[in-house]
Amino acid sequence: MHVVFYISAAIAVAATLLMLRQLNAVHALIYLVISLLAVAVVFYTLGAPFAAALEVIIYAGAIMVLFVFVVMLLNLGQAAIRFERKLLGKGSWICPAVLAAILIAELTWLLIEGVGPMYPPMTIGPVEVGAALFGPYMIGVELASMLLLAGLVGAYHIGRRERSGPEPADVSEEAHK
Amino acid sequence: MLDLLWLIPAAPFASAAVLLLVGRRMPRKVVATLGVVSIAVSAIVSGLVAIAFIGSPPPGNAYDQHLWTWIAVGGFHPGIALYLDPLSLIMTLVVTFVSFLIHLYSTEFMAGDEGYARFFAYMNLFVASMVMLVLGDNLLLLYLGWEGVGLCSYLLIGFWYRDPANGRAGQKAFIVTRVGDTSMAIGLFLLFHMLGTLNIQELMARARADWPVGSGLAIAAAALLLGGAVGKSAQLPLQTWLPDAMAGPTPTSALIHAATMVTAGVYLIARTHVLYEIAPAVQLAVAIIGAATLLLAGFSALVQTDIKRVLAYSTISQIGYMFLALGLGAWSAAIFHFMTHAFFKALLFLAAGIVIEALHQEHNIFHMGGLRRELPVAFWAFLAGGCALAGLPLVTAGSYSKDWIIASASPSPALWAAAIAGVLLTSLYTFRLIFLVFFGTARTPVSKQPGVAEQIPVWVLAVLSIVGGSERPAYRPFMAHLFGATPKPPEALSTIAAAAAFFTGLVCAWYFLRGDAPATNPLARFWYAGWGFDWLYGRIFVRPVEWAARVNHNDVIDSMYDGLATLARFVWRGLALTENGKLRWYAAAIAGGTLIFVALVIFL
Amino acid sequence: MIRDSLILASVLFALGLAGVLLRRNVVFVLMSIEVMLNAAGLAFIAAGARWQQADGQVMFIFILAMAAAEVAVGLALVLALFHHYKSLDADEASRMKG
Amino acid sequence: MILLALIAVLIGGGMVAAVAARWSAAAARWISLLALLADFGLGLSIWVRSAGAAGPWLVDADYAWLPQFGIRFHLAVDGLSLLLLMLTFFLGFVSVLASWSEITESVGFFHLSLLATLAGIAAVFLAVDLFLFYFAWELMLVPMYFLIAVWGHENRVYAAIKFFIFTQLSGLLMLVAILALYFFHHSTTGVYTFEYADLLGTALPPGTAMWLMAGFFVAFAVKLPVVPLHTWLPDAHTEAPTAGSVVLAGLLLKTGAYGMLRFVVPLFPDAAHKFAPVAIVLGVIGILYGAILAFGQTDLKRLVAYTSVSHLGFVLLGIFVGNALALQGALLTIICHGISTGALFVLVGSLQERIHTRELGRMGGLWATTPRLSGAALFFTLASLGLPGLGDFVGEFLVLLGTYRVSIPAAAIAACGVLAATLYGVRLVQRAFHGPNVHELRLADLAPREGLVVTLMAVALLWLGLYPRPVTATFQPAMDRVERVALK
Secondary structure: OHHHHHHHHHHHHHHHHHHHOOOOHHHHHHHHHHHHHHHHHHHHHOOOHHHHHHHHHHHHHHHHHHHHHHHHHHOOOHHHHHHHHHHOOHHHHHHHHHHHHHHHHHHHHHHHHHOOOOOOOOOOOHHHHHHHHOOOOHHHHHHHHHHHHHHHHHHHHHHHHHHOOHHHHHHHHHHHO | OHHHOOHHHHHHHHHHHHHHHHHHHOOHHHHHHHHHHHHHHHHHHHHHHHHHHHHOOOHHHOEEEEEEEOOOEOOEOOEEEEEEOHHHHHHHHHHHHHHHHHHHHHHHHOOOOOOHHHHHHHHHHHHHHHHHHHHEOEHHHHHHHHHHHHHHHHHHHOOOOOOHHHHHHHHHHHHHHHHHHHHHHHHHHHHHHHHOOOEHHHHHHHHHHHOOOOOHHHHHHHHHHHHHHHHHOOOOOOOOHHHHHHHOOHHHHHHHHHHOHHHHHHHHHHHOHHHHHHOHHHHHHHHHHHHHHHHHHHHHHHHOOEHHHHHHHHHHHHHHHHHHHHHOOOHHHHHHHHHHHHHHHHHHHHHHHHHHHHOOOOOEHHHOOOHHHHOHHHHHHHHHHHHHHHOOOOOOHHHHHHHHHHHHHOOOHHHHHHHHHHHHHHHHHHHHHHHHHHOOOOOOOOOOOOOHHHHHHHHHHHHHHHHOOOOOOOOHHHHHOOOOOOOOOOOHHHHHHHHHHHHHHHHHHHHHOOOOOOOOOHHHHHHHOOOOHHHHHHHHHHHHHHHHHHHOOOOHHHHHHHHHHHHHHHHHHHHHHHOOOOHHHHHHHHHHHHHHHHHHHHHO | OHHHHHHHHHHHHHHHHHHHHHOOEHHHHHHHHHHHHHHHHHHHHHHHHHHOOOHHHHHHHHHHHHHHHHHHHHHHHHHHHHHHHOOOEHHHHHHHOO | OHHHHHHHHHHHHHHHHHHHOOOOHHHHHHHHHHHHHHHHHHHHHHHHHOOOOOOOOOEEEEEEEEHHHOEEEEEEEOHHHHHHHHHHHHHHHHHHHHOOOOOOOOHHHHHHHHHHHHHHHHHHHHEOEHHHHHHHHHHOHHHHHHHHHHHOOOOHHHHHHHHHHHHHHHHHHHHHHHHHHHHHHHHHHOOOOOEHHHHOOOOOOHHHHHHHHHHHHHHHHHHOOOHHHOOHHHHHHHHOOHHHHHHHHHHHHHHHHHHHHHHHHHHOHHHHHHHHHHHHHHHHHHHHHHHHHHHHOOEHHHHHHHHHHHHHHHHHHHHHHOOHHHHHHHHHHHHHHHHHHHHHHHHHHHHHHHHOOOEHHHOOOHHHHOHHHHHHHHHHHHHHOOOOOOHHHHHHHHHHHHHHHHOHHHHHHHHHHHHHHHHHHHHHHHHHOOOOOOOOOOOOOOOHHHHHHHHHHHHHHHHHHHOOHHHHHHHHHHHHHHHHHHHO
16 A cells, blocks of 8 residues: 555656646646546555546546637637747746745645654545535535536636627627527 | 992993894984993992992991802902902093093084994993903902903904905904903912912912012012003003004094003003002103103104194103002002093093094095194194193193102102103193194195084093193092092192103194104104004014914925825825735735645744 | 645645646646645545545535636636637746836 | 713704604704703703702712622712803703704704713713723714714714724723722722712822823723824814714813813822823913914814914913912813804804815905904904903913913913914904905895804803902812812
């Protein structure tokens, strides 16, 4: 298990790094999916099979598909890659890298200094999770559902308003005819 | 009879109130009647009160009428109460009677003026305040009258308000006298703090009991009160307002100079003379101020060209005599001179008013001349008043009162010499005035002869100026014992010296001072400008205050708060720069902030 | 191992943050945010494993729901932005500042 | 009950007036007038009935409000607050009459704001629960802000915001001090209470007492105003409509003085005693500084506003001198200054209505065309410069008399302040009413309504100047208590 954990952790970090320096959005997405899948394996090694499954299904599956749709909708070609190269200036990585390095250092320092004795991971299956989710966290579930509804409405609203501009309106009128 | 005392101030107060409120809608006849009758009531009541008082003197030779308690706070309870003793009686009599004559005169003098009702209202208020000042039984009530006179002088000097110069003169009078009043107010605080009352009689008794002669507190109190007296009576160093006060209508000048206002200082010192007896240093200062003022004003009077300014300086000079007498402890002499001065100075002003009116508001004596025949009333009145003023020996009232003062000064050669020099000066400027105005050739045609209402007061006052001071057994002892001390009998030497000075002045005036044009040498100009006091005060006091007000027009402190606002705006500008709308900038800021907080958690 | 997984979460979070700061393209920014959210989820899972409780996973599920909603709205915004500015440069949108 | 009614009548009247203004502006005005008249009558009845009443309060009304925090809706009057209430209603009456023709826009809201301000002020004078006091203190600012910002003159928004910031910030300091006092009281007695009577004897370490006193002092000093904190006042007074200026000068400033007398001195007697020399110096500076600034102004309303700074210096002086004479003098000054300055603002307001300017340079010689107005202005100017026989003189003289016992230099310098008052007073009269009528103004003289206002105020001043004893006698018990504390 340990070996699997470390290998998948290394894959996750590497895939994320590669994602960051990609110019093509679709390539970046693929690296992101890889990173997410690696993290799913990490979940599994941590004794959370249900979470691992969700990670694969929802994150790497549903959400990423959404990204793919959008990237395709935007129809970015070679021009986009050139544009992207222009945006990514020579020294632009220095400041984020420094910030990220400091953050990693600080958090690692905290974890090395402050964490108490560790228990070996124990598998917690969907049953326990379901019991907790619909037991003490009922309100949270309701709130999450409302959040999703709000997200749905919001996304629809934002997308719709852009389409009710003058030109699309003409198109729709013609379509009616 | 004595319980009618309250009517003396009340009648003119009431009349003033009525005239102020509804006077503009009343016919002139009613206004004049009300204005004069109210003073007449005062005068008659004071006469009746005087008869009652002298006929059957109340116990202690004083009568106290308590009307109501004014203030009652923590041991301080001055009353609205009137106090009548020989001193306040003689003052009241003179004030009300002379004021009555001046009011009568005004009915004709002011006949054409649009502010007729306002004029009589102010005049009535003036008399009422003066009577209040005289009759008040405590210093606070006296202060009420004191400020009231100051106010009325301001209103009346600036009566013809359309000319800003008149307004300035009124303001000057008000402000300068208020400088003195402030000193007096502090004196009141001191007296109350140390002696626990402001009732004059109690105050005097306690002062005599508590303070040894020459004690510091007595000197301070007397000096502070003297400050007030000097302001109101136009003595050095606060004399500058009086010559300018001539901007008011002539009856006003008569009222200010003869009956009210300027004599208030003399009255105050006479009233509180116990204090000055305890503080001999201040008393000496009073004498020196009087002597210096009488000389200074005499020289200034010698070179004036405005008929009223000559009289104004002569008033300052004559009040100087009264101060001299007060300073010498000759209280009765001072009051005696006040009385005769009231008669002849009122007479001179009223006569001057006739002259001015007759010559179309001409004030310059070098444009007059030869009026002896055209205006005989004015001439004879002026002659009577002038002789009384200069002190024609044996005949006029003024000579008696002045001789008394000079005789009192005989122990001190310097003061005595000043008094004699004063007589010479008085004689010089008086006869210079008479010769220039009534002799020589006529330069301006006469357009108006005085009517009855103007003539009656003039004649009455002329008679009083002549006979008011002779040795009448009825009131000479009364006068003499006002203060419970017998006066020095006039000495032969003083009388002769004064007479000699008088005649020298008369002759010199005839030979040397009848020139056609005013003297223009630097000394004359210096005297003409009142010894440069106005210039000096302008530099020392007026300009700095005006400068401060102008510089600080916008309030320095406010600009400090404005600085605070500017600072806030500056900081806002700086912070607004960070709000640049760049998403990544915000994210970096959040990240940076997080890093700092985590670092704080780690390292603290 | 749990500590290491937390360190992994930190590293992923930091990388996501770096991505947000580095990229000007909003699509990439959104992807980086996904990485950061995922890292947070990992931290919850690790904490749940540490205490051997189900709560960690519950929290992960909430984060998942939130990420879904966020992506939906975020991508809608990306589309709107692209239609409006004809560009995916996030700094272009700074003209929106009020 | 009657105390609650005092406030309720004002608020109710204001609301009814606001509603009635939809149909008729005149109705709104009459309703406001009647409400104030009713309150004045109630105040008078309290005064008459309570003459010689024993106990600290003449009337006391105590209701539970938030008992779990020790907050009570506790209203009470003693002689001090009663007379200030009477002044409130009187000046409220005056300001309604004064704005009769000046205010033509949003008449209903205007009267609501005015009456709400007055209700807040009345509540300030009535409250003896510190929390309620603070509540009322902040509440009166809001409608006052509207009065300035909506119906004011050219620069009204600036002035309104400045006013609000100054008073609000200083009020927060007071809130901090009140809360600190509340917790200190709890830590020593174990009782949470905002009740004035209970907090009176709270034992405080001297340093703390000084700080808490400073918190209260600053709040009241801004209102009073004490000199370095006064700069909101000229702007607010100048830009406010007439009614606003009257209420500001006549009442709002007085809440500061009231607070000093009611809270600063009794709650922190030792600290106040230690602080007194500073306050006396501040008072004297205020007297002279305000007078000199008034002398330099060319805006008539601003001039009058600065005279307030000068006069309230006397009040501060009187309060911190702390003997019977000075305290009574300070109170009389409060009342008389409210009337005389209020009247001056009414007159300046009616002048501005006629010539649409406040610049002295655009006036001159007005006596010829408006003798009644000019005469009235002269009268109140004289009152303001301390002419004996009018109310202000008695107050200022007593303050100075009392001050002399404590500090001779302070009394002497403050007396020069009276002299400085002469300077600006005669300057005002000269520039506006005397002199030639260079601008050839022909104006309508005071209307009967304005005449009535002015006459009422003049009579009140004469009464206070010649027979102030009913007023001083009413103040006496309250002042005795303050004096006892101050001497202790």
